[in-house]
Amino acid sequence: MKRTGAQIIWEVLVREGVDVVFGYPGGAIMPAYDTILGYPIRHVLVRHEQGASHMADGYARASGKVGVCVATSGPGATNLVTGIATAMLDSSPIVCITGQVSSKLLGTDAFQETDITGVTLPITKHNYLVTDVQDIAPTLREAFYIARSGRPGPVLVDITKDAQQASIDFEPPKGEVRLPGYRPSQHAVQTDIEKAIDLIDEAERPLILAGQGIVRAEATRELLSFVEKTGIPVASTLLGLGGFPATHPLSLGMMGMHGEAWVNNAIQEADLLIALGMRFDDRVTGNLKTYAVKAKKIHVEIDRSEINKNVKVDVGLIGDVRDTLLSLIPGCKQRNRGPWVERINLLKGDSAVRDIQQLPYNDKLYAAHVMHDLWRLTDGKALVVTDVGQHQMWEAQYYKHDHPRKLVTSGGLGTMGFALPAAIGARFAKPEDEIWVVVGDGGFQMTACELSTCAQEGLKVHVAVINNGYLGMVRQWQEFFYNRRYSATPMRSPDFVKLAEAHGLTGIRVTKREEIAGAVERARATPGTVVVDFRVEQEDSVYPMVPAGADLNDMIRRPSPIVETGEDP
């Protein structure tokens, strides 16, 4: 049957199981936009293409499937860049389809021409420029295959306008995609598995470092059986949260720069680290010279190039985390690591009294209160999408995630403006979930235009703006390391309640802790997107904090005991 390139795009996407795409039309992608009307694919019109790439990413993280965004050439394509880089750093599978000027205009600096494959070369897993209608279908199939397999990542397919307009006799491609140089699935070597088992059995103070690989590989059940057999406590990276139930007795919580003090101390005392699908990011290790020097290290990773990149390991197991755990579990001895767990409990020590939640009622609203209450009021079951900054760390500390894919957050790139669009993507992935967007007043203003998308699409997400009138994390660094010189961090915001109302949505303001529950109830009961403006304490800081480059156990702690002073820290 005769098909145009523009039709073939959607023919392939439907066969890949795509039912929603996020995008923005423009000259070079108009043929594709003309033909989408004939296909069962919902198109979500974003307000800025950055929103489209974050939405595809949020969709991918919440569903485990490939998210898709569409943009035109030139500025449309370059506006995707921040979202693509975000997906790259967090290994999120997205496919970006961009229009390109006609092939005969390529290289002439034509209207709205950008070399987008060149621009995105370092921030995509792979990318393509398609100039021939014959290549559209096979290339898109490769793109989906590459995006979702191995270590997932973003793939961009740039298609010239003439290729979209040309017609061919089209038969849907069948069979498996085969790429001669691409080997996404690898299995750990058996002798290395045995070496790892020996190390695990011998260890007296072992720790599991659970990363996002657990979630990506759908390995949460396997991790649970591994832990229950070996009795090894689990520390999580930010993106690993939810990979192991936070309320499990052997769950320690988050590690790293804003990790729990006892977790960082335990890592420094451990005699074995079992890193599962995590990459020893600098925010997790602190100073590499002093990081876990007493510990042997086992690193389970799907990406060979991560082994020995930051931390030298004793055993590298290259492969899918689930696969590898299944090989490890039968060989490992059943053990109870009571003394080590007791030792960690001792390390928890004074952390409880330093907790902001211990502060006696002083009429102030703390972000930690909001996170804790949100966790309680939603029974820990909400899908939370956070932005980047202080509120993100408070969410990670106080909202206890028991299930995978219930926390969507920008880890590697730390992209402000990520949350609202990513939540819109997650909305399509999980129509039944209660979704809360947790966002600072700064990040919210970067992509708040997508409220309009929520309104047009009739979407229900709850937006909790943690509004402290500052770019809080930078203000905190200025407080600690720049002698309280608050350069460019005080931020004036619009009235977020009115902003919501201007979009035909609902806004609620909360200034006291006792108002939280009522606001959550009202948000739930109100149709459509609701923005809750939480006016929190302005100069609160996230504790503990490992200063950048410091030793992992060299943490700035919340002044203790706050119980006595009743003052702000």
Next chain:
Amino acid sequence: MDRPILRTFIAYVEDRPGVLNRVASLFRRRAYNIESLSVGRTHIAGISRLTLVLEADEDGARRLEANLYKLVNTLWVRDVTHTASVARDLALIKVKADATSRAQVLQLCEVFRARTVDVAPEALTIEITGTGDKIEGLLEVLRPFGIIEMVRTGMIVMTRGAEEAEARFDSIPVRTAENGAS
């Protein structure tokens, strides 16, 4: 083993537009300084061969190899630093040589088995192939005469013996709309 040394990699890549850019960009963004990179066709359609020389320690070398494999168009990578191999660089050197010094220059070229490829009243152009050391050696003795211009191809390397690195590849099947990617 852990100190950085000059390492030589051979990589086979699909002959696709932009593939050299992908390889070069990989090294650029991983902050490696490429000493030499040469690329050309193999006798198999659709496959190009790269020879790459750069400084790296043992861990860095393993990671580089892994990073090269991460490129979708990379077929096969081998670190031949410690493998017996034949290494060749080709240089064209234009050196000042007038009637009084010409004989002397030509004599030096003889010693290095270099060929004269162009003669002008004031200069000679010399072609030399060999290892980097050999070319450096010739340069050293020609320098006093005055080197006007030089161009080098960069290293190409082949392991010794009967091993057929390329036998592992069939030609890359041409992609058609009917069979999809293959």
